[in-house]
Amino acid sequence: MTSSQAANALAYGNEQGNIALMDYLVKRINQEQHLNLSAENLMITAGSTNALDMIARLYTQAGDAVIVEAPSYVDSLHVLRDHGVKLYAVPMDDEGMLPDELEALLKDLASKQIKPRLLYTIPNFHNPTGITASEARRTAIVKLARQYDLMIVEDDVYRDLAFEANIPPSYFALAGGENVIQIGSVSKTIAPGLRVGWIVACAEIVQRCVDCGTTQMGGGASPLSAQIVVEFCRQGDWDTHLEHIRNLYQTRRDTMLAALDLYMPPDVTWTQPAGGFFVWLTLPENKYAAVVKRQASERGVLVASGEGFFVNPADGQHHLRLTYSFASLDDIETAVRVLAEVVSA
Ligand SMILES: Cc1ncc(COP(=O)(O)O)c(C=O)c1O
Numbered sequence: 335m336t337s338s339q340a341a342n343a344l345a346y347g348n349e350q351g352n353i354a355l356m357d358y359l360v361k362r363i364n365q366e367q368h369l370n371l372s373a374e375n376l377m378i379t380a381g382s383t384n385a386l387d388m389i390a391r392l393y394t395q396a397g398d399a400v401i402v403e404a405p406s407y408v409d410s411l412h413v414l415r416d417h418g419v420k421l422y423a424v425p426m427d428d429e430g431m432l433p434d435e436l437e438a439l440l441k442d443l444a445s446k447q448i449k450p451r452l453l454y455t456i457p458n459f460h461n462p463t464g465i466t467a468s469e470a471r472r473t474a475i476v477k478l479a480r481q482y483d484l485m486i487v488e489d490d491v492y493r494d495l496a497f498e499a500n501i502p503p504s505y506f507a508l509a510g511g512e513n514v515i516q517i518g519s520v521s522k523t524i525a526p527g528l529r530v531g532w533i534v535a536c537a538e539i540v541q542r543c544v545d546c547g548t549t550q551m552g553g554g555a556s557p558l559s560a561q562i563v564v565e566f567c568r569q570g571d572w573d574t575h576l577e578h579i580r581n582l583y584q585t586r587r588d589t590m591l592a593a594l595d596l597y598m599p600p601d602v603t604w605t606q607p608a609g610g611f612f613v614w615l616t617l618p619e620n621k622y623a624a625v626v627k628r629q630a631s632e633r634g635v636l637v638a639s640g641e642g643f644f645v646n647p648a649d650g651q652h653h654l655r656l657t658y659s660f661a662s663l664d665d666i667e668t669a670v671r672v673l674a675e676v677v678s679a
Contacts, residue, residue: 598677
């Protein structure tokens with residue numbers, strides 16, 4: 335980093351973000367997603383959390399309807415709720431959100447003169463289920479969003495953590511960039527403490543975010559971290575690091591799935607994530623996730639009980655989210671064995 339870059343990184347940042355990082359990301363995203371973005375289509379944010387908060391602040395008002403997946407990421411629901419919106423949930427299966435259910439909801443809302451403002455979705459290696467939405471689902475959802483003039487917010491923070499075949503085209507790509515905001519972040523692949531993320535959207539939306547009060551008052555997001563990230567990326571270290579962590583997480587995923595196969599009773603089912611951090615467990619009707627969670631934690635095993643991931647918490651009472659990203663292979667194997675004992679007891 336030159337001394338003038340260092341001095342700039344300590345000043346209020348350019349409102350749209352660190353220009354070198356924007357330039358790097360635009361090129362990278364164009365290549366990865368076969369897009370034709372230019373600088374006006376991207377803005378740096380303080381992580382994806384800041385992006386979602388800003389979008390909700392600028393594109394909804396208290397009382398507005400916002401559609402989410404059932405389940406969805408607990409903290410995203412929290413951020414949306416902070417804006418006083420009313421959340422409506424659409425169920426998922428192993429291919430993602432169910433378009434028929436979405437259509438039924440949109441029709442029902444339209445019949446009540448309710449126009450939902452946003453559809454928030456996590457398309458790749460979903461938190462908490464680990465599911466990746468299929469291309470057919472994405473296409474059907476883009477079609478419905480167009481028909482009902484619904485803005486899609488695509489939270490794609492796990493995109494770079496694919497273990498296997500290529501992931502389907504993004505919502506942004508499928509919609510030709512129309513009425514879709516894609517959110518990205520370095521939190522899952524470099525470090526969450528950097529607080530560096532971004533949005534990709536049409537120029538008008540990016541400009542609206544650049545012109546908003548908080549950006550104008552505080553300047554562009556995380557200038558010092560953004561400079562650190564761009565130095566890291568320019569040296570090619572991100573790709574080397576990605577290769578390393580994909581292999582690491584894939585081995586951990588494999589260990590968890592093998593242990594589940596080995597130890598879990600036959601009436602428990604789980605998802606098969608093709609990337610990311612999570613496996614989603616479904617317990618039989620007579621087993622309650624909150625009880626399993628408490629008993630597992632008494633034996634040193636931490637899992638997330640499903641309730642918080644649902645707009646209607648009761649829908650999550652037989653589900654658990656397991657995370658394999660952090661633990662060692664031995665710990666994963668032991669934890670799954672203990673969890674299976676708790677579930678079987
Ligand atoms: C789906 C999803 N979105 C956003 C975030 C938060 O990301 P960031 O650190 O970029 O704010 C997380 C973190 O767990 C997540 O799982």
